[in-house]
Amino acid sequence: MTNNKLTVSHAPFWHDGDSLFQMNLNIMIATLPAVIFGIIQFGAPAFGVLALSLSSAMVWELIMNVISKKKISIGDLDSAVIGLIFGMMLPATSPWWLVVTGTFVAVIIGKMIFGGIGANPFNPALVGMAFLMLSWKVFFDFDAAYVNYEFDFTALAPLAALKFQGAYEVAGVFPMSDLIMGKQVGAIGSTFGLGLIIGGIYLILRGYIRWEIPVSFIVGIIVTALAFSMANPDTYAGPVIHLFSGYTLIGAFFLATENSSSPVNRIPMLIYGFSAAVMIILMRNIGAYADGTVLAILLLNVVNPLIDIIRPKALGKGVNNA
């Protein structure tokens, strides 16, 4: 026992056992209800898009690791989560090159060039999304995307219909129960409201997302939509359609909560979630876009460093009773 090589590391010598792998694995588990529903509803193409998205995201990260001669970092599953969430925001009919370009932008431009995991100032999946929507808007027209599908519900993308026809026309076309149960046209992982909520609650309970962001986000959607619709019910729809269609719920639970681009202190988190939601409704009601979730959350990502300054005073700061 003389010349033992002991492990000499630093305190603390305990850890709660959490890790990036655990966190990301749990996020992927939480997406399952919505993802499985999406695959059932939109069939094999949906599975293909998700699989390609997830795998290509990991491959891009691997390629970047190799080129920059850094440690292989795909094991933390971060790019898998980016790919998966990115795929959930695509229509099932997306062509392969769209998916692969999108994950390239998301992983390389959204994350790796900023220094990899944790360094991204913006949600990488949303960076990918925004680039694509700006470039190939036609592929995000959900009405056109599913023309060859037979659905047992109104095959109109709710938010586009709302924008194009006004609240008066769409009143009653999209009952809340249908929207929650996924009877609507939309992206693979964004239509099944109930599944997204279950996944979100799972993540909140597991401590992987901070409840303040989704809750203030949802409150923001409801309050703002209500204010608009009370002012002019014929033009502006009430909160239900805003809440349960488009990217709203995936935004509340999976997009706005992305760690490195969102605040960590309580008041900033509340401001962040609420403002993102207000922006979304503004964009839908008076702005240029039918949905707006993607840009609104990115905008709040930009503001994040400024609002996250609001934090409780640290112990012993500013006291001088010594």
Place this chain on the structure above:
Amino acid sequence: MREMMSMIIVLTVLTAVSGGLLASVKSGTEDRIEQQIFKFQLAPAMNDIFGKVSNDPAKEKFEIEHEGIKYKFFPAKLEDGSKAVAFQTKGKGGYGGDVGLMVGIDLDSDQIVAARVTTHSETPGLGARAKDDPEFVSQFEEKTMDANLALKGQGGSIDAMSGATITSQAVTLAAIQAQDLYKKLKPEILKQIK
């Protein structure tokens, strides 16, 4: 003191030379610039709106000031002999900013002859179709001054272009403004045309 003097002299001489030089360049290019502006900015829209005309609208143009803004009016004598006038308005709130619309109105029937988008910064393939593809603005043709030119979503009679509601809205705003302006200024327009 000498330094001060030399500073003032140098600056004055320099500005004077500069001013003189520019004045001469300006006078050398003035006419050509006028022609170019008409040729590239207004003539294509005018052509589309009126087809062949028997006068020179650019020469006969006149200005009327309304609420502090000067509007240029281009009178036209059409093939069929009727008189019309074209002018430009701006619709607020397009995707990339204001959208300019030139509207030609028949002075006898008070109906819109045609309208064309002139200036805009909308997205190619989306909002820009308002200019490139006359189908949308052709909805204004033969509309009277009392027609509701708003989008159907807002209770009017115009169909929006798909995927570019917001551009469509800006264009209709410009058209409505043109209606307004025409109704208010018609007496003065007639006076100027004689």
Place this chain on the structure above:
Amino acid sequence: MEYFEIFIAGVFINNILLAQFLGNCPFLGTSKKMETAVGMAMAVIFVLVMAGMITWIVDTYLLKALDVEYLRTVSFILVIASLVQFVEMFLKKSIPGLYAGLGIFLPLITTNCAVMGACLLNISNEYSFLGALVSSFSYAVGFGLALILFAGVRERINLARVPKPLQDTSIALVTAGVIALTFMSFKGMV
């Protein structure tokens, strides 16, 4: 209401930096640290509002009146350059505290496209005097806002493990691109 719209449009929708591409050199040059960004923002607000007013007056009562509008570029740049000089001298003498804060940024403003550009835009938009005033102020606020937001993000990026070839200006440009993208949120709102 009209002025309110001009203001909102100037700050967000037609943001002088992110939508009109004016003033990028100081945008990249003074955004590394929050303090310098705030200083530059203040200096620009100060100078731009004054420049906006003076150039409007020069344009309306001198250039247009004498029908020498082709001298606009020359006269505006002279106005701005001397204004900056004058402000600098004035602050140095009368408000040394403010001078110490803004002083180093003032010379940069002479060659800042944002100031000159905003003055030219006021004219081409045919604003009234009040309109020009509000719009200059809104452009300046928009400049300041974009600069400060950018500095906030950049302070974090500077601490991250950015790959070597991308460090500094390169990653800053990409970041600015995404920020410009997010400002597209406001499209169509006014």
Place this chain on the structure above:
Amino acid sequence: MIKRSFFTLTKPRLSYDLVEPDPKESEPIPIPSNLTLLLNEPIDNTRQALIKKGDAVEKGEKLRLYNQSTEYTISPVAGTISAIDTYSDDFGSTSTYLVIKSNQGQTTQTNSITYDLKDDIASADEYFRTLPGAPPLKILASDDVKINTIVITCSDMDLLSTTNQYITLKFLDEIKEGAKVLKKITHVPKLCIMVPESLNVQGKFDSIQVFKTSMEYPSNLPAMILKDHLSMILPAGKAPEDMGVSFISAEAVVSLANAYKTKSAGFEKILTVIGKQGTQYRIKATIGTPLRKIFNAFNIHINEQDRIVIGGPMKGFATYTPHHPVQPDMDTVMIQDRDIIPELSDNPCVNCGNCIRICPANVPVNILVRYLEADQYEEAADKYDLESCIECGLCAYTCTARIPLYQYIRLGKHELFKLRALETAND
């Protein structure tokens, strides 16, 4: 290692261990033939040392390196000095260790030297700094700081450790006695005692204020005691002593009581030893005993890549050798099997916010760690509250990215201290 519970809506809670209600006597470890003592002063070859290899020493003899030395140690045995050498500790600072070979056979019989004691703090400081429990006599005796409150801690600072609770249950009378001694020699106006709220202490302390402390970590740390029980907020970067408060462990009070009674020093240190399976042993060993001897006594096998932690799981430090000696302030030793050592990483912070939620001092750890990684210590202290950290280690315990945050912070403070020292030197 405590695992994250499945539901983690609220932040994790870590509790201090409670000593068993009627603990059995601590297990004595025989005095080994060689004892190692540490001296907090580097060897300076240019000076004439007072002690050298081969010198004979008495039990209780005060040993100093040089004439001007303010640091000393007391030999726990009679014997000869068999080695004097340099010892490097954390952060690369150097001190000295001495090995004393005891005179075999007669060690136990020999009585310790008795001292010529006065009832004042200077006299106590002269001989008793290295008593078991390491009483803070140096500070109490110092003219630079004015201490007006002494807090006797009947609880340990770190998790798992129950040494001082044990002492409180077993030696309550001695504590009371020691408190009187303390009062007599220091004349401080206020004496307090802090007792864990779940510890069943019989009897009353007269004229001593009693704090019942929470069992939730880190409520026993000095800054938390000040805040919760003395209504004092410790200013960032200050020590409790700067505010006139000194902390002394129950064991030190007991040692002081005994030392004053016998007018000689004691050397029996009580330790909590935590084996690989979490088994607790309570032992009594002479200061200077290599830990290896203790492990041997309980058949604890140290394999390659295992870890010996001196102190508890949150705040302790790992030693590189099983020869490390028992020291006056060493309350706990923990042995970790290599299989349960949590893996740390060089990941950057992912901004998960766990540290923010758990930090008792409201330190913005997520931003702080970025500045520390970039070696910007001044910025870290001025803007991101480096000095507010009370060193509880909780942030690192919960860090999703498994960054050794606590170590970064300690290192950061150390570097900051060096920077500031350099600055004042330059001024």
Place this chain on the structure above:
Amino acid sequence: MAQSLAKEFTKGLWAEIPPFRLVLGLCPVLAVTKTVENGLGMGIATTFVLVFSNLLVSLLRNVIPSKVRIACYIVIIATFVTIVELVMQAYTYPLFLKLGIFIPLIVVNCIVLGRAEAFASKNSPVMSVADGMGIGIGFTLSLAALGAVREILGAGTITIWGGNSVFDMATSFPGFNPFTFMVEAPGAFVALGLMLAIMNLIGEK
């Protein structure tokens, strides 16, 4: 002499090529490079101003009092800018429309003033013209290169002159869908940032 002349000329083409090495004059770089044509037009206009203002500043360098030198440079530069503006309006009106406000803004382009101050005011007219030509052509090439990258990715075409594309991806690769982001405003920043990174990578080797 000839050697140093060549040096002054070529430094603008690589060693100090703006805006990659000299991060100045970014606004026109970002704003007008939607197409190669715009980039070329802007570059040529800037080069014209650079060369003539350098020439004049250098000629007058012994006459201009140092206290008002900046004001004088500005007058000289502004004069040439206005000439360019008028000439472009008269002869290349569509291009003038596309470049818009950025033509008058050449007057505040740091590169132009920077060259006047840092080079022309201290060197002979011949050298100054060489310097102006070098930096100007370098700037033009950069603008054209950025324009090419953005246009080919973002629109799938290359337009050199007169609004007609000389190359069209759609004919060569029928399945090609242009990455419109690149010709949008934010794409300018990203494209320039990534090109800069590539330049850095090459420079490192």
